[in-house]
Amino acid sequence: MSDTLFLTSEDVSGLASPEEYVEAVREGYRQRGEGAPAEPRTKLPNAEPPGMLTGYSAILPETGAMGGYMYASGFGAKDAWFVTPVFDAESGEPIALLDGASMNPFKTGATGAVGTDALAREDADTLGIVGSGSQARGQLRAIAAVRDLDTVRVYSPTKASRESFAAEMNEQLDASVAAVASSAAAIDDAGIVVTATTASDPVFDGEMLADGAHVTAMGQYHPEKRELDATTIERSTYVPDLRERVSQDAGSFIAAVEAGVVSEDHVHAELGEVVAGAAPGRETDEEVTVFDSGGTAIETVAAAHMLYEKAREEGLGSEISFAPASEALTGK
Structure with a gap:
């Protein structure tokens, strides 16, 4: 039998700082850039009741962990559940099982911050955000850990939502955070732009x-939906989280290819290659860079293993047992 630590959403919530998430995720992408295996998401749709079962996985050999997400969304309850198994990369034994929803905005935000740190100008201190939900909050908190932000402007279609976001983030950050009335106002002269929306069109x-x-775009990972227009992709040094994912569900890039403004060769490098130094990031102060963050198991495993180690140190969680197949199948 293998004793496995089970961490509830309450155990995970507030367990780590944005800086700790960023460092764990950066290390995960460095390993990916040096050859660590990772696969893009697979999505199994269900017609009735309408829903989606999604999963993805990665191995981080130097971290000593592997695993990923499996989550269900929609279906009869019209909600989502995130399950995160973590295995020991040496023995293969399960070491942790997390209720993964609480860490989602933090590990995704950390990924955006790693992309920003690798590609944004070092002196960039103005941030424009389109979107005001939990993922936008996660992006802002994490980016504030890698850049000394002075001004943040947020736009979302609902006035009350963007104003609530600005008020909350003003209390949490040193930067001045203001709600604005359009996406154009949010991105005006911004050194960093984040899109964290459910929009189907640019x-x-x-x-x-x-x-x-x-630009960090993280709100869409569907071949027919896009947050960025073809002009943005054409102008950019384009970096995705996983190269293999681009033709599968990077809708902004797919649309730009279909419009004929770029070819598949426009993919500059994966984020991990830039983090590991295997490919250059930004090379001039004038170039526009894009990090297309659709979500991978790299950040999921990195963040989950970090939380597992912190939980063990703090005595959090409860143990459950798994039987190895050799025992379960033979009864010995």
Whole structure:
């Protein structure tokens, strides 16, 4: 039998700081850049009741962990459940099982911050955000850990939502956070732009991006939906989290290819290759960079293993037991 630590959403919530998430995720992507295996998500749709079963996995050999997400969304309850198994990369034994929903905005935000740190100008201190939900909050908190932000402007279609976001983040950050009335106002002269929406169509005009801007797009991973227009992709040094994912569900890039403004060769490098130093990141102050963050098991495993280690140190969680197949199948 193998004793496995089970961590509830309450155990995980508040267990680690944005800085700790960023460092864990950066290390995971460095290992990916040096050859660690990772696969893009697989999605199994269900017609009635409408829903989706999704999963993805990765192995981080130097961390000593492997695993990923499996989550169900929609179906009869019209909700989502995130299950995160973590295995020991040496023995293969399960070491942790997490209720993964609480860490989602933090590990996804950390991924955006790693992309920002690798690709944005070092002096970028103005951030424009399109979106005001939990993922936008996660992105802002994490990016504030890698850049000294002075001004943050947020836009979302619902005035009350963007104003609530600005009020909350003003209390948490040193930067001045203001709600604005349009996406154009949010991205105006911004050195960093984040899109964290459920939009199916582009949320700003790429011609309006300042020279030298960095864009992290993380709200869409569907071949027919896109947050960024073809102009943004055409102008950019384009970096995805996984190269294999691009033709599968990077809708903004797919649309730009279909429009004929770029080819598949426009993919500059994976984020891990830039983090590991195997490919250059930003090379000039004037270039526009894009990090297309659709979500991978790299950040999931990295963050989950970090939380597992912190939980053990703090005595959190409860133990459950798994029987190895050799025992379960033979009864010995």
